[in-house]
Amino acid sequence: MKKFSLVAILFLGVQFNPIASEPAKKPTYEKLKLWYNKPAQYFEEALVLGNGRVGATVYGGTETDKIHLNDITLWSGEPMDPYMNPQAYKHLPAVREALKNENYKLADSLVRKLQGKFSESYAPLGDLYIDFKSGPVKNYYRELDLDKAIASVKYDAGDQTISREYFVSHPDKILVIHLKSSQPKGLNFNVRFGSQLKYKSKSTINHLHFQGVAPVRAEPNYVRKKGNPIIFKENQGTRFSADVLLQSTDGQVSRTDSTVSLANATEATILVSLATSFNGFDKNPNSQGLNDDAIAQEQLQLASRRTVVEMRARHIQDYQQFFKRVSLRLGGERAPELPTDDRLRRYAKGEKDPYLETLYFQFGRYLLISSSRTLGVPANLQGLWNPHIQPPWSSNYTMNINAEENYWLAENTNLSEMHAPFLSFIENLEKTGKITAKTFYDAPGWTVHHNSDIWAMTNPVGDFGNGSPSWANWYMGGAWAATHLWEHYSFTMDEKFLKEKAYPLMRGAAEFCLAMLVPDSKGNLITSPSTSPENRFITPTGYHGETAYGGSADLAMIRELFADLIEADKILKKDAAFSQQLQDALKKLYPYQVGKKGNLQEWYFDWEDVEPTHRHQSHLFGLYPGTHLTVENTPRLTDAAKKTLEIKGDETTGWSKGWRINLWARLKDGNHAYKMYRELLKYVEPDGVKIEYRRGGGTYPNLFDAHPPFQIDGNFGGAAAVAEMLVQSDMNKIYLLPAVSDEWKKEGEVKGLKARGGFEIDMAWKNGRVVSLQIKGVPGGKTTLIFNGKSQEINIAKGKQLRIL
Known part of the structure; x- marks a missing residue:
């Protein structure tokens, strides 16, 4: 499989440069942590x-500690x-x-003939x-330290204190669990494994080895x-291997075919290595798959030497090179200072808590670092963490908002590498x-519809005619996804990436869009057929429809993509004829x-929605995540967008x-x-808790987003x-404290x-005014700063810092 090179866009060497605060008040940053007393x-x-x-x-139990294990490349x-x-x-x-x-009505019926299979499941x-x-x-205590990406559990049992620490290492490709007793020989436990998938097990003295396979189909x-x-x-199906090694300098080890036990130990380490046979979206994971068995064992052997x-x-x-x-x-x-779940409950009553608001933002960044470092396999609907063999909505890539929302924070919160x-x-x-x-x-070019999966599925879903057109037949996923390519360029200014990767992909998505545009009765270009994701309209005759023409969402995404390509050609200067074609289409x-x-x-018409809220x-795409509707340049349309939001109201799902x-x-x-x-951040009880009041979107006790059920896109969208x-x-201006x-x-x-143009912002403010400001020009260049009621043009050399205030 062709490798996706993003070397030029990685800024691993960028050093973090703190800004100077007022001398009398050096700010202190509390430890960022989620913690619980049970x-x-x-x-x-x-x-x-x-x-x-x-x-x-990690559940952190004291009688049994349960740990769900996932590999982002293990799909049906x-x-x-x-x-x-x-x-x-x-x-x-x-x-x-x-x-x-x-x-x-006829269109709704006929468009079902343009459907294919459902996606596979994570x-x-x-x-x-x-x-x-x-x-x-x-004295039980459970914690997730966001500054170190380490979970820990500590409690007193009898006359001893038991502590456990957990982390999943990227350099060593291993899950590490370190256990310790304050008293000699205080650790007594056994380790076992279970799976909803088909698997077999074997063991040696202190080593458990499990091999299994994912389903060939999960509806x-x-x-x-x-x-x-x-x-x-x-x-058939993707194979997986899980190797577990128990290390201890004291205590007695015993085993069965599927368990390993430790008695009378003071300190111990459990190493868990996972691997799958997934070898790319176009390779059969059985006949062309990687040797998951060998990979898992090699990872374990290398880690065990440290x-x-x-x-x-x-x-x-x-x-920390990313998080910090x-x-x-x-x-x-x-x-x-309350446990995180109690803190959420307190906050839900209207109490103030700026620390919790900060924690949620940084938790979103933590989740992206933790779930998005595998090329070709992005964070899915649940990021990386899934205990279900039939997860909600297959835990797939839902391309009509959710997959894209996962990456809204990648650029502006300084995690470009996680966008890869x-x-x-x-x-x-x-x-x-x-x-x-x-x-x-x-049609020429390329597109993707409502759902995709690890196999890069792009067809309309719906099981060949059984899907509702409002979601099954939406075909603008390619256009939406392609705008992320320009977004990445606009924050990194990486011209090599733009030329070699972004532009050809964006062009292909635009070619498809051009082919889907047809003239209306007045000569305007519209899409036909057209759906607005998952929404339905009411015609003057009272028909509740899904398929129409000229939907605003389609045209908004097309506008954004075409504008991005026109700007890209101004930089690359190699595709003037196509750029002119896009400009002509935009005018029409x-x-x-x-x-x-x-x-x-x-x-297209001023129809009522079946569900106004x-x-x-999707038709507000041009305002966000798009950029062509702005308060400054299109006030009439942004006022209309505001009215739309007021009509919809504020109560909705998490994402x-x-x-x-x-x-x-x-x-x-x-x-x-x-x-x-x-x-x-409204507190939502876990799904397994039976409660009488209606659960809307919000936040679960562990800060996961509640659609409900859990979907990670709300975490990412909220952080962004x-x-x-x-x-x-x-590309020309930076607004400080705009909202x-x-x-x-x-x-x-x-x-x-981060700001577009590749600038990095450090600032402090008081009473709504910026009082300290430093800008770093990672690639360098010109921009105009808008802050404190004024504008200021600046020009920063590559890699240099400029103190404004």
């Missing part, structure tokens, strides 16, 4: 660790057949004809159990078919997406419409709240953005929004946020 009972209470490929979900299925519906395109003219005749590798022999416990959890939804087949102290130091150094780039301190009242798995995934999508464009639409696109309610229309707001906070920030309404940020409230930018709320205006400091 073990986790439910998944949404457990603490998560990851190295970008291997994930561990095998490479897809992109020619699954080769004659589908022949039905497109009939769909367009029905729409031309305003027969939306699989849980297994569970590690550590069973302890201990009596009553007191989505929302599909109800006769027969088993989970299918295993001989010599001490825990060495592995811990290597892990922290690797992790950004720090945030919000002034205000200090909340009581998604950017390289786009390269995979382009290969299968070319065939999808041809067979479903007889059906313009945005303001409806009778003052809202930005979602549909619907969670999706949708994350999106709406960013939209309010782009509207420069910091108080409304802050109001919704507080609502994103904090940065958006503090710093906004385009800071009254609550945050009083005092604060942030270091390391």
